[in-house]
Amino acid sequence: MTLPALxxxxxxxPVVAAPMFLVxxxxxxxxxxxxxxxxxxxxxxxxxxxxxxxxxxxIEAALDGKAAPFxxxxxxxxxxxxxEADLDICxxxxxxIVITSFGTRLDVVRRIRDHGGLVFHDVISRRHAxxxxxxxxxxxxxxxxxxxxxxxxxxxxAFCREIRSFFDGCILLSGSISDGAGxxxxxxxxADLAYLGTRFIATTESAAVSGYKEMIERGRMADIVYTPNxxxxxxxxxxxxxxxxxxxxxxxxxxFRPDMSDELDHEHKAWKDIWSAGHGIGMIGDCPPVNELVExxxxxxxxxxxxxYS
Ligand SMILES: Cc1cc2nc3c(=O)[nH]c(=O)nc-3n(C[C@H](O)[C@H](O)[C@H](O)COP(=O)(O)O)c2cc1C
Numbered sequence: 001m002t003l004p005a006l007x008x009x010x011x012x013x014p015v016v017a018a019p020m021f022l023v024x025x026x027x028x029x030x031x032x033x034x035x036x037x038x039x040x041x042x043x044x045x046x047x048x049x050x051x052x053x054x055x056x057x058x059i060e061a062a063l064d065g066k067a068a069p070f071x072x073x074x075x076x077x078x079x080x081x082x083x084e085a086d087l088d089i090c091x092x093x094x095x096x097i098v099i100t101s102f103g104t105r106l107d108v109v110r111r112i113r114d115h116g117g118l119v120f121h122d123v124i125s126r127r128h129a130x131x132x133x134x135x136x137x138x139x140x141x142x143x144x145x146x147x148x149x150x151x152x153x154x155x156x157x158a159f160c161r162e163i164r165s166f167f168d169g170c171i172l173l174s175g176s177i178s179d180g181a182g183x184x185x186x187x188x189x190x191a192d193l194a195y196l197g198t199r200f201i202a203t204t205e206s207a208a209v210s211g212y213k214e215m216i217e218r219g220r221m222a223d224i225v226y227t228p229n230x231x232x233x234x235x236x237x238x239x240x241x242x243x244x245x246x247x248x249x250x251x252x253x254x255x256f257r258p259d260m261s262d263e264l265d266h267e268h269k270a271w272k273d274i275w276s277a278g279h280g281i282g283m284i285g286d287c288p289p290v291n292e293l294v295e296x297x298x299x300x301x302x303x304x305x306x307x308x309y310s
Contacts, residue, residue: 225242
């Protein structure tokens with residue numbers, strides 16, 4: 001077990017509820033942390049840095065230091081002009097875990113680690129993993145094929161085993177894990193934590209609209225399309241939501257030209273109307289409150305482990 005000290009004995013289940021653009025809100029984060037798993041959200045889910053800090057106030061007041069730690073996701077990309085302001089807030093407020101995506105920067109990692117925070121970084125290849133290790137991250141999030149959002153295209157078994165062969169830090173496995181058997185499988189493959197996104201969209205607390213939650217409850221793996229045509233970067237989307245937005249899910253990849261000058265604004269509009277989910281939707285058939293879901297995941301997880309020994 002290579003779980004950082006901050007997380008040892010703090011979690012009921014080795015699970016992080018992953019940050020999701022326009023879906024993760026304080027209610028979801030608070031419910032996850034109270035249920036004993038890590039809750040997280042992208043800072044950009046609030047339109048301003050002040051709004052982001054307001055969410056931190058709300059989450060910290062509700063958790064009052066008595067729950068699992070929470071995480072904030074920062075997009076480390078040159079198009080994110082909020083990065084410096086949001087990073088300053090994370091450092092000043094001593095956010096316990098920062099999840100970085102779309103780029104590793106030594107100075108960003110250093111500033112978070114200097115205040116005692118953990119840095120987990122999203123990667124989709126061995127090369128990305130090596131760069132993140134060089135930058136000194138505490139954990140690698142292996143975003144495998146079939147994940148919701150900007151998924152990679154590597155098989156999770158091969159990806160996890162290859163990275164584990166040379167990295168003894170914390171590994172979080174991401175992609176299509178939606179039940180307790182999947183969490184146990186991630187642990188069996190050498191991951192410390194399972195990283196679940198899509199499963200938490202269909203919960204009472206998530207900010208997703210009801211049509212989105214229903215599409216996930218009804219959906220199957222075959223309803224997911226991997227395409228760069230929405231944002232310019234390959235991501236998994238629900239085919240029916242592409243059709244509703246007037247797009248052809250079978251259209252070949254085309255050169256990407258956002259029709260707005262503000263890239264973040266374009267991103268917001270794209271993800272609001274076209275809904276992302278991973279291949280793990282076939283295991284989702286309801287929309288429970290988070291505490292019920294975590295209890296179920298815990299039972300399934302322990303039942304799976306029991307079966308190994310029976
Ligand atoms: C609707 C949606 C939005 C997402 N937004 C982000 C994001 O803003 N930042 C990020 O690092 N990952 C984002 N992700 C990826 C998740 O954090 C996570 O890696 C992924 O959902 C895990 O795969 P799963 O959905 O199959 O469980 C998003 C995923 C979804 C489904």
